[in-house]
Amino acid sequence: MWTIFGYLLSGLIFWGGVGYAADRWLGTSYLTLIGLLVGMGGALYLVWLRFGRE
Amino acid sequence: MLALVRSGAEGEGFVPPSTKDFELPPIFGENPYTTKPIFLVFLSVILISVFFIAASRKAAIVPSKLQFAGESVYAFVRNDLAKDVIGHEFLRFVPYLFTLFTFILVNNLFGIIPLIQFPTMSHVGFAYVLAMFTFFVFHYVGVRKHGLYKYIKEIMFMPGVPKAAYILITPLEILTFFLVRPLTLSLRLFANMFAGHLLLLVFILGGEHLAQGAIGLKLVSPFAFGIGIVLTFFEFMVQCLQAYIFTLLTALYIAGALADEH
Amino acid sequence: MEGTLNLVGFGLAAIGPGIATGLIFAAYINGVARQPEARSVLQPIAFLGFALAEALALFGLVLAFVL
Numbered sequence: 001m002w003t004i005f006g007y008l009l010s011g012l013i014f015w016g017g018v019g020y021a022a023d024r025w026l027g028t029s030y031l032t033l034i035g036l037l038v039g040m041g042g043a044l045y046l047v048w049l050r051f052g053r054e
Numbered sequence: 055m056l057a058l059v060r061s062g063a064e065g066e067g068f069v070p071p072s073t074k075d076f077e078l079p080p081i082f083g084e085n086p087y088t089t090k091p092i093f094l095v096f097l098s099v100i101l102i103s104v105f106f107i108a109a110s111r112k113a114a115i116v117p118s119k120l121q122f123a124g125e126s127v128y129a130f131v132r133n134d135l136a137k138d139v140i141g142h143e144f145l146r147f148v149p150y151l152f153t154l155f156t157f158i159l160v161n162n163l164f165g166i167i168p169l170i171q172f173p174t175m176s177h178v179g180f181a182y183v184l185a186m187f188t189f190f191v192f193h194y195v196g197v198r199k200h201g202l203y204k205y206i207k208e209i210m211f212m213p214g215v216p217k218a219a220y221i222l223i224t225p226l227e228i229l230t231f232f233l234v235r236p237l238t239l240s241l242r243l244f245a246n247m248f249a250g251h252l253l254l255l256v257f258i259l260g261g262e263h264l265a266q267g268a269i270g271l272k273l274v275s276p277f278a279f280g281i282g283i284v285l286t287f288f289e290f291m292v293q294c295l296q297a298y299i300f301t302l303l304t305a306l307y308i309a310g311a312l313a314d315e316h
Numbered sequence: 317m318e319g320t321l322n323l324v325g326f327g328l329a330a331i332g333p334g335i336a337t338g339l340i341f342a343a344y345i346n347g348v349a350r351q352p353e354a355r356s357v358l359q360p361i362a363f364l365g366f367a368l369a370e371a372l373a374l375f376g377l378v379l380a381f382v383l
Contacts, residue, residue: 002303004367005374006238010229012378020382032382040371042222047367049212049223051360 004047011043012036071255076176076248094174098160106156131155131301139305140312147308150191154184155301158243162293165251166286173293176247178240185240188304196311205311239303246296250289257282326380333373340365 019035022028082088109124117125131152136144158175165173175181196205209231210224261278264271344362348355 001363001366002238003306004363005370006230006234007226008367008371008374009238010234011226012374013234014225014229016378016382036375036378036382038222039226040375042226044367044371045219046223046226048364049215051363051367 003050007046007050008040008043011039011046013039015039015042071252071259075255076251078172090172091174091177091180094161094164094170094172095180098157098164098174102156102160127156128152135298135301135305139302140309143312147305151301151305154188154304155297158184158300159294159297162247162297163290165247165254165293166289171254173247173251175243176251178244178248181240181244184243184300185236188239188307189236192304192307192311195308199312235307239300243296243300246292250292253285254282254289257285322380322383326376329376329380330373333369333376336369336372337366340369 015038016032016036019032019038022031022035078090080086080088081090081093106124109120112118113121132144132148135155136148136151140147161174161180164170165176193205199205200208209227211220212223212227215223257278261275261282264275264278267275340362344358347358
């Protein structure tokens with residue numbers, strides 16, 4: 001259960017961080033949100049890989 | 055004696071408990087290495103050693119009460135934590151898990167023992183160090199078991215995934231294994247102890263302040279003390295639970311590093 | 317009083333996932349209690365549901381800091 005929490009957290013941190021950096025670099029404001037969504041999707045995919053398929 | 059109790063209580067009126075209550079001044083002069091938490095760590099080591107040496111010295115087949123207490127703690131860590139989680143190689147890790155469990159448990163319980171009443175782990179540095187020990191232990195175990203290359207490869211590239219998804223997933227795996235795991239491990243312990251101590255301070259100090267107020271407030275203050283006492287028992291539960299969770303997660307991480315294939 | 321309204325918003329946003337997590341595990345425990353051999357079938361599903369609910373809570377947490 002805490003493993004899932006860790007995956008979700010790191011997904012949001014990493015891809016959200018990438019989006020935030022891209023925002024700062026390009027001067028836009030929507031890339032953070034896209035990064036967060038991508039990170040959440042990736043983390044959920046990872047959780048599904050670890051726990052969902054048997 | 056002021057160094058041993060609360061330091062932020064000067065001034066007029068009610069001073070709500072804050073993070074200042076955790077910054078205890080040094081006991082001996084200006085030396086910053088002689089604060090209360092440091093002494094509590096040494097005290098906990100002495101207490102644990104004395105207890106378990108006394109419990110195991112006159113070991114008999116029909117155990118005394120002391121021996122029974124010591125052995126039941128040991129059996130709990132060995133059977134319920136190590137054996138069930140790690141599996142057939144568990145015996146190597148029992149000493150580490152046992153030390154971790156008793157150390158964290160005693161240091162947490164300092165939060166509610168009268169006259170001590172300060173959980174050591176509410177200073178985040180101690181929790182960081184414990185999490186770093188766990189971090190090194192489970193990575194070392196994994197590298198020894200699989201070899202460095204294969205271990206890293208197993209973390210980074212999960213089998214049976216389309217190649218394009220690795221761009222999405224590999225950073226998350228690396229971040230989870232090397233940063234988020236030790237960080238959440240230490241912060242969970244720290245935050246629980248910190249918040250619990252703050253909660254007790256709010257009710258006890260609030261009750262004390264209410265008792266000095268007008269007559270109507272005096273009538274309310276026993277309730278504040280009562281809730282404080284109830285919360286003390288609640289804290290006892292939380293402290294045992296946090297020691298258990300920390301040890302359980304350490305065992306889980308070791309088991310994950312030992313596992314062959316996912 | 318200091319602070320930002322974001323934290324109040326996060327507090328409100330955390331109610332939903334909290335209830336959701338409770339419901340998921342309540343159903344999981346119910347299922348395992350009725351039929352213990354179904355545990356290995358139910359566990360991945362319960363954990364996936366937990367992950368989905370928890371993702372929303374964490375999303376709220378991150379947005380409370382970012383916005």
